[in-house]
Structures are given as C-alpha cells and as structure tokens.
Amino acid sequence: MAEAATGALRRSLNLARPDEIYNAIVDAHKDLDDEQCRAFDARLILLLVNHVGDADAIREALAAARPEREGEPNDR
Secondary structure (H helix, E strand, O other): OOOOOOOOOOOOOOOOOHHHHHHHHHHHOOOOOHHHHHHHHHHHHHHHHHHHOOHHHHHHHHHHHOOOOOOOOOOO
C-alpha cells in the first residue's frame, strides 16, 4: 500500500511485527475492568501522542479513527 501524498499521517505499515504489538496491547488489557481499560487507553494515547509530537498527524489520525456519522462523507 502506498502512502498518500497528502496529509501528515503515515498510513503504510510501519511495524516489523504488528501482530506482536497487537497481542501486547490486548494482553495489557487483561484483568482490567471497563473503567481501568478506558484509563489505560487514555494514558497510552497520551504517551504515544507525546512521542509522535506532530500535531497535524495527530489531528489527521483523530479524524481517521472517528466512526462515520450517518449522512456524512467518509474521506478517509
């Protein structure tokens, strides 16, 4: 998959072992209740956002991750 020429967000795969990272994220949620999961996700997101440090890429990711609303176009 080629990266889009527009936008700051990298959309091509950028992990050597994505399945391992996915499994680590799933495992990190084990034994957490819903409230703990939401708090964990919020902390993880803030840590990763700080690491990325690119406001344009973060805003683009926020828009891309948001579910579509009925009647609104999806330009992702």
